[in-house]
Amino acid sequence: MTEAVRVEKVVKTYVRGRQPVDVLHGLDLQVAEGAFAALMGPSGSGKTTLLNLIAGLDRPTSGNITVGGARIDAMSSRALAAWRARHVGFVFQAYHLMPVLTAERNVELPLLLTNATAGERKRKVAAALELVGLHDRARHKPRELSGGQQQRVSIARAIVADPPLLVCDEPTGDLDRESADGILGLLQLLNREYGKTLLMVTHDPQAAEYATYQVRLDKGRLVTAHGAMAVA
Amino acid sequence: MKYARLVWAGLWRKKARTLLTMVSVAVAFLLFGLLHGIGRGLNNVIDHLNGKRLFTASRYAPLEGIPLAHRDRIARVPGVTGVAPWVYGGAYYRDRRNALGVFATDPATLFRLYHEFKIAPEQLQAMQRTRAGALITKELAAQYKWKVGDAVPIGTSLWPAKDGRTTYTFEVVGIYDRGRTPLNAFLINYDYLDEERWAGTGTAHYYVVGIDDPRRADAVSRAIDAQFANSPHETRTQTEQAYLASSLKQIADVDLIVKSIVGAVFFTLLLLTGTIMMQSVRDRVAELAVLKAVGFTDGKVAAFVVAEALVLCLVSAGAGLALARLVFARFAGMIGVVNMPPSVIATGIAVAVALAAISGLLPAARARRIVVAEALARR
Numbered sequence: 091m092t093e094a095v096r097v098e099k100v101v102k103t104y105v106r107g108r109q110p111v112d113v114l115h116g117l118d119l120q121v122a123e124g125a126f127a128a129l130m131g132p133s134g135s136g137k138t139t140l141l142n143l144i145a146g147l148d149r150p151t152s153g154n155i156t157v158g159g160a161r162i163d164a165m166s167s168r169a170l171a172a173w174r175a176r177h178v179g180f181v182f183q184a185y186h187l188m189p190v191l192t193a194e195r196n197v198e199l200p201l202l203l204t205n206a207t208a209g210e211r212k213r214k215v216a217a218a219l220e221l222v223g224l225h226d227r228a229r230h231k232p233r234e235l236s237g238g239q240q241q242r243v244s245i246a247r248a249i250v251a252d253p254p255l256l257v258c259d260e261p262t263g264d265l266d267r268e269s270a271d272g273i274l275g276l277l278q279l280l281n282r283e284y285g286k287t288l289l290m291v292t293h294d295p296q297a298a299e300y301a302t303y304q305v306r307l308d309k310g311r312l313v314t315a316h317g318a319m320a321v322a
Numbered sequence: 323m324k325y326a327r328l329v330w331a332g333l334w335r336k337k338a339r340t341l342l343t344m345v346s347v348a349v350a351f352l353l354f355g356l357l358h359g360i361g362r363g364l365n366n367v368i369d370h371l372n373g374k375r376l377f378t379a380s381r382y383a384p385l386e387g388i389p390l391a392h393r394d395r396i397a398r399v400p401g402v403t404g405v406a407p408w409v410y411g412g413a414y415y416r417d418r419r420n421a422l423g424v425f426a427t428d429p430a431t432l433f434r435l436y437h438e439f440k441i442a443p444e445q446l447q448a449m450q451r452t453r454a455g456a457l458i459t460k461e462l463a464a465q466y467k468w469k470v471g472d473a474v475p476i477g478t479s480l481w482p483a484k485d486g487r488t489t490y491t492f493e494v495v496g497i498y499d500r501g502r503t504p505l506n507a508f509l510i511n512y513d514y515l516d517e518e519r520w521a522g523t524g525t526a527h528y529y530v531v532g533i534d535d536p537r538r539a540d541a542v543s544r545a546i547d548a549q550f551a552n553s554p555h556e557t558r559t560q561t562e563q564a565y566l567a568s569s570l571k572q573i574a575d576v577d578l579i580v581k582s583i584v585g586a587v588f589f590t591l592l593l594l595t596g597t598i599m600m601q602s603v604r605d606r607v608a609e610l611a612v613l614k615a616v617g618f619t620d621g622k623v624a625a626f627v628v629a630e631a632l633v634l635c636l637v638s639a640g641a642g643l644a645l646a647r648l649v650f651a652r653f654a655g656m657i658g659v660v661n662m663p664p665s666v667i668a669t670g671i672a673v674a675v676a677l678a679a680i681s682g683l684l685p686a687a688r689a690r691r692i693v694v695a696e697a698l699a700r701r
Contacts, residue, residue, distance in 0.1 A: 138699070139695075142694075142695040145615075147615060147694045147695045147698075148693075148694075148695040167619075167620060168619050168620075168621075171614065171617050171618065171619040171620075172617065172619075174615065174616065174617045175616065175617025175618075176617075180612075180615050180616065182612075182698065184608075186608055186609065186611075186612040186698070188331065188609055188612075189335070189609075190331040190332070190334055190335050191327075191328075191331050195327065195331070199328075199613070199616055200616045200617060202324050202325060202328070203616070203617045203618065208324070247616070259698075
């Protein structure tokens with residue numbers, strides 16, 4: 091099975107005040123293409139840090155990170171931005187939609203970085219909103235949508251440019267159970283039907299059940315990994 | 323172009339704040355347009371004045387006046403083509419707050435010296451026949467809705483009549499086009515005023531002197547002044563441009579005042595817009611971080627912030643300058659400047675761009691430095 095993500099001996103150290111704080115201690119991880127991996131663990135275990143490193147939002151202090159065959163830890167920040175635009179879709183706990191833009195304009199954002207024409211962008215945005223079940227809310231602004239609907243818009247934004255990797259940081263953390271199940275079902279659909287590789291940070295064991303593979307971190311180390319996913 | 327909507331939307335993240343900032347910037351540019359417009363307009367008017375006119379006034383006491391006898395002596399100086407007396411009226415219409423530019427002169431000679439003035443010949447003849455007649459500009463006629471035949475009561479604080487009254491009644495006998503001259507004047511007959519007034523009889527504040535060759539203006543000026551050297555009424559003769567420019571300087575250094583006011587306003591504005599843009603970036607750290615997360619580079623995000631500042635300043639400046647242009651004629655018409663010089667608009671736009679660039683610089687640098695992981699971790 092092809093490898094989507096390879097993390098090798100990754101160390102991440104932050105400096106808080108004058109004190110260096112080790113968040114990840116030489117962590118190794120491989121995720122296969124098409125996997126739906128849940129990263130779990132207590133607060134401060136390094137889950138979000140690991141997710142940010144894999145998504146190219148942050149850089150490791152040492153170690154290598156290869157995503158889709160590209161060594162992203164060695165890229166310049168400009169190259170990394172371009173890489174993210176093509177290869178990663180983001181879903182955040184707090185949705186992080188632009189409050190002044192309508193749902194369709196929020197979804198369109200990643201496409202502004204492509205060469206797509208206005209017509210193509212419109213078509214792709216409509217398809218993404220259709221997929222998340224919000225085609226009738228395209229002209230609504232975030233404040234006019236429920237939490238679950240806002241998260242669906244955020245998922246539409248994540249998939250509109252068709253990136254192979256989706257990273258989701260506590261995507262259901264702010265939602266009630268019913269809305270959370272809807273979002274998780276949608277993520278599962280994207281994984282199963284559209285072949286997206288998903289990495290999801292979650293505290294919620296029920297959410298983790300939707301993943302095919304669960305990785306548990308504690309104090310910056312990978313402690314267990316189990317599930318129905320082939321690991322290279 | 324595809325980013326325009328994003329820039330515009332970012333600007334309206336806080337509607338009230340943006341609107342108030344825009345109003346502040348627009349008012350500053352309204353002030354800029356009016357002050358600069360008047361300053362440059364006056365300079366333009368002075369630059370376009372006919373070089374064939376000199377003004378002769380008292381060397382040491384310009385307001386006291388010079389004897390009427392000077393007129394004939396000036397007229398005899400070689401190169402002089404005509405001499406018209408000029409007396410300030412110190413006048414008002416109905417109320418002292420309605421100051422009016424009433425001047426006593428010899429209209430026939432004055433219209434010969436001011437080729438820019440256009441009037442129907444029969445109206446000029448009527449003025450010569452009507453002692454208490456008045457010739458008014460089209461602007462005054464429009465402003466006060468005066469027409470030929472109207473009797474207009476004019477009060478004066480300078481020239482009470484021999485019978486003690488301070489109000490004279492004049493009959494409008496003609497309406498003239500003053501061209502591009504700054505004289506929005508209500509002209510009356512010198513002879514009539516001189517006969518009626520209680521004090522100052524036989525004097526004029528200055529003489530308008532026509533010459534045949536503008537290149538000889540200096541020589542003729544010196545010749546006129548030489549006539550009266552060492553007399554009780556020494557004169558100082560200047561070209562009309564020089565006279566008006568120095569008169570304006572005596573009232574106020576318009577350029578200095580304009581530059582000082584506009585400088586202070588723009589410095590304050592720079593601090594205001596800079597602070598507001600910085601606050602706007604602080605409020606949107608997470609949103610800007612998301613833009614970076616989805617692939618916008620640091621430079622592009624910084625450029626958005628500068629573009630927002632640019633749009634804010636240009637739209638507001640445009641509104642302020644447009645408003646200034648609208649109200650300009652009403653204010654500036656009084657001093658003969660009809661249209662706002664295009665250079666004022668061009669300078670205004672350049673100032674707006676500079677204002678945006680400077681005020682957007684720090685906020686853009688702040689936006690550029692946003693670290694996505696840190697910014698999103700805080701939310």
